[in-house]
């Protein structure tokens with residue numbers, strides 16, 4: 418596939434990132450149709466040019482339209498952007514499979530690893546849509562939706578084994594405030610995006626416990642070290658973790674109060690229950706809560722040590738006290754920084 422121009426794009430999922438990425442594409446001059454699960458959300462986007470539940474106060478471009486009918490949304494799409502949470506991607510995509518236009522470029526926004534199969538999102542898409550996983554374009558990087566929706570400058574990575582497909586989406590999405598770079602390391606970009614959500618949970622917990630910059634920097638740096646260890650084992654390019662989908666996304670998510678994962682963790686650190694923490698993120702997805710389980714299993718399966726991910730699993734799924742988990746993390750056997 419060379420020199421393809423993408424004009425007509427469908428975004429499946431009208432949450433905060435799906436809506437924001439649709440806005441990015443519309444601001445880049447594309448014709449964008451969104452699919453929303455709820456008919457009233459589709460009507461609000463189509464007729465009122467807002468999505469008040471997910472992006473309050475943001476006006477959406479008038480060239481962006483929406484429907485709750487997936488067949489209507491997908492008709493004639495040259496690119497299809499999948500913007501639903503990781504753990505629901507398989508079920509949603511199975512329902513859409515027969516409606517996908519044959520030549521459409523499939524683009525993944527989700528940052529997670531599937532429970533059970535332990536597959537990355539491009540692998541799930543490849544399996545369900547029956548396309549080579551190398552054809553999928555993965556979007557990753559420091560992209561807090563609310564900032565981008567306000568047209569604050571940001572960069573992203575578009576990763577695909579098929580460089581031409583990544584370039585086609587790069588051309589379709591770059592605009593005055595959004596600068597996407599291409600990359601061919603899909604494994605590294607997807608692992609970076611999934612793992613940083615788990616590390617952001619830990620930073621939130623540390624913040625909720627009242628700890629400051631040294632603790633955050635330690636968690637970010639050691640979180641990057643364990644992410645890179647997993648990546649190296651699974652064939653990622655180590656350079657990816659020094660880039661936007663690695664340290665870039667990690668810093669943005671771990672530092673920002675806009676992050677749902679960090680917010681979730683902060684509430685846990687303050688002593689709230691997981692149900693209260695979930696309420697604090699307004700019913701939106703905090704992917705790290707599920708991904709700490711799947712990433713932990715993935716890492717154990719290939720013999721990679723991921724102590725922060727293990728700690729988050731114990732807090733989120735075994736109900737362990739964060740103070741005790743923190744003490745255990747610090748009390749592990751002394752070691753060399755890079756062993």
Ligand SMILES: NC(=O)C1=CN([C@@H]2O[C@H](COP(=O)(O)OP(=O)(O)OC[C@H]3O[C@@H](n4cnc5c(N)ncnc54)[C@H](O)[C@@H]3O)[C@@H](O)[C@H]2O)C=CC1
Pocket residue numbers: 430431432433434435436453454455471500501502503505509526527528529560561562563700701702704
């Ligand atoms: N919000 C952000 O700043 C960013 C999010 N992402 C990733 O993008 C993906 C989507 O995130 P958001 O749009 O932010 O999520 P969200 O929670 O704001 O919205 C999820 C959307 O998916 C729909 N959906 C369809 N089936 C669903 C199901 N079974 N369960 C739950 N929701 C379902 C919801 O109705 C909603 O429209 C996630 O993997 C997230 O990690 C990536 C970069 C930035």
Ligand SMILES: O=C(CO)COP(=O)(O)O
Pocket residue numbers: 528558559560561562614617666669670675676677678679702703704
């Ligand atoms: O992926 C994100 C920023 O790049 C969004 O992070 P949260 O899901 O924690 O809000």
